[in-house]
Amino acid sequence: MRAPHERLEAEGLTVERGDRQLLHGLALMVEPGQAIELTGPNGCGKTTLLRVLAGLCVADTGSVRWCGSPIAEVRPEWHAALAWLGHLDGLKAELTAFDNLALEAGVSAAAALHALGRVGLAAAVEVEAGRLSAGQRRRLALARVLLSARRIWLLDEPFTALDVDGRALVRRLMTEHVTAGGMLVYSNHHDEGIGAARRLALPPPIEFGADPGGTGGRST
Amino acid sequence: MRGEISTAREVLALLRRDLAVLGARPADLAQPWVLFLIVCTLFPLGASPSPALLAEIAPAVIWVGVLLTLLPAVEPLVRADLQDGTADRLLLSPAPLPLLMLAKAMVACLAVALPLMLIAPVAGWLFGLPWPAVTVLALCLLLGAPTLCLLGLAGAALVVGLPRGGLLLPLLLLPLLVPVLIFAAGAVRAAAHGFPAEPAIRMLAALALLALSLAPFAAAAALRLRGQAG
Structure with missing residues (x-):
């Protein structure tokens, strides 16, 4: 069943959110060793696009395919290949940095410690995630993406809350992942992404507010 | 085969993580049964302290x-x-x-329902229920408390965090909770009066099976909806 060549494709994606239309028939393709950087002003649908690609949201039109099959049909395979870093870090505030990683499926203690070291949290191993700073929590969430050893990373604003060193670290980790044949789609509104990535500027949303056919009456 | 192993690992990881989170906050674990004891203590103080009346209202x-x-x-x-x-x-x-949601319901059963299952029969005995009724109460808790956990989980997955969700949840769950309450309290009352409790217990078991088979899917569908919106 599996196509010989792993790839993520999307075509014709359009999402309607209230009075706005996002993405307007967007298409993209990622193959091993490729990265796409999503850019565009706030509210243009970067997060929505990532959620549609991941399969968290369903687009109003268009399709997302993993290895040629719609993701709804190959959901377990697709989600087993995917590492997600959302706008929320997905960490348990009550657990230590170490436990947040080590309690994941199939993660050894040694691997968890190694990953914490790589993201610069070696000194915070026994600190509860709730007591870490926002930047440290972002690093911890990235450590989990690293540990997952998934082939495609979908990262929503991976640079958020990070200091200069942290952003350099993320760039290095993303570049390593892509160089090693991984796939990557990430959104970014900081100045600098990674050199290996193709830029994809999302168009601004279309407002339906002026449409006389729309009876929403929600124009403000 | 590989798929089954990774599914089992994911479910186990969820159980371990959720139990570790609960273990990190033991005070939260104590809250339900402390509240329950307070309710059971306050009722006799408010009602007339006649043993016959207390035994009569105890199941409810x-x-x-x-x-x-x-x-x-x-x-x-x-x-x-x-x-x-x-x-x-x-x-x-x-x-x-749905399997992950079932695991989550198991966590709720262990953390929330199990302490109540242990304490409530003791409360029944203190209320002056006869032994057969206390036994039936324990059996009903064994069936009813997990049912409530499953229903609560599905309801919470649907409305928690929505504007005015706090009001929606009890309203949404009310019609589902009423049968559990009627048959569970009814079984205990029947046993206390020397009538057979078995029919009501069987109904309770049927409700438990219904919740077990439907609630994980309802919770999963609710969570997918939330993902679509968020």
């Missing part, structure tokens, strides 16, 4: 106490996941979502 008091303390304790389990982004990670797990 105990079951309403279980309902009112159990549901608010299940809700935070779901709320935390929705607020910290864990819900998205559950949605993106390769394991089937």
Whole structure:
């Protein structure tokens, strides 16, 4: 069943959110060793696009395919290949940095410690995630993406809350992942992404507010 | 084969993580049964202290106490996941979502329902219920408390965090809770009066099986809807 060549494709994606239309028939393709950087002003649908690609949201039109099959049909395979870093870090505030990683499926203690070291949290191993700073929590969430050893990373604003060193670290980790044949789609509104990535500027949303056919009456 | 192993690993990881989170906050674990004990203590103080009356109202008091303390304790389990982004990670797990929701219901049963299952029969005995009725109460809790956990989980997955969700949840669950309350309290009352409790217990068992087979799917569908909106 599996196509010989792993790839993520999307075509014709359009999402309607209230009075706005996002993405307007967007298409993209990622193959091993490729990265796409999503850019565009706030509210243009970067997060929505990532959620549609991941399969968290369903687009109003268009399709997302993993290895040629719609993701709804190959959901377990697709989600087993995917590492997600959302706008929320997905960490348990009550657990230590170490436990947040080590309690994941199939993660050894040694691997968890190694990953914490790589993201610069070696000194915070026994600190509860709730007591870490926002930047440290972002690093911890990235450590989990690293540990997952998934082939495609979908990262929503991976640079958020990070200091200069942290952003350099993320760039290095993303570049390593892509160089090693991984796939990557990430959104970014900081100045600098990674050199290996193709830029994809999302168009601004279309407002339906002026449409006389729309009876929403929600124009403000 | 590989798929089955990774599913089992994901479910086990969820159980370990959720239990570790609960273990890190033992005070929250104590809340439901402390509240339950308070309800059971206050009722006799407010009602006339005649032993016959207390034994008569005991099934209703105990079951309403279980309902009112159990549901608010299940809700935070779901709320935390929705607020910290864990819900998205559950949605993106390769394991089937209903199975993960079932594991979550198991966590709720262990953390919230189990202490109540142990305490409520003692409360029944203190209320002066005869032994056969205490036994039936324990049996009903064994069936009813997990049912309430399952229903509470599905309801919470649907409305927690929505504007005015706090009001929606009890309204949404009310029609589902009423049969559990009627048959559970009814079985205990029947046993206390020397009537056979078995029919009501069987109905309770049927409700438990219904909740077990439907609630994980309802919770999974609710969580998918939340993912679509968020």
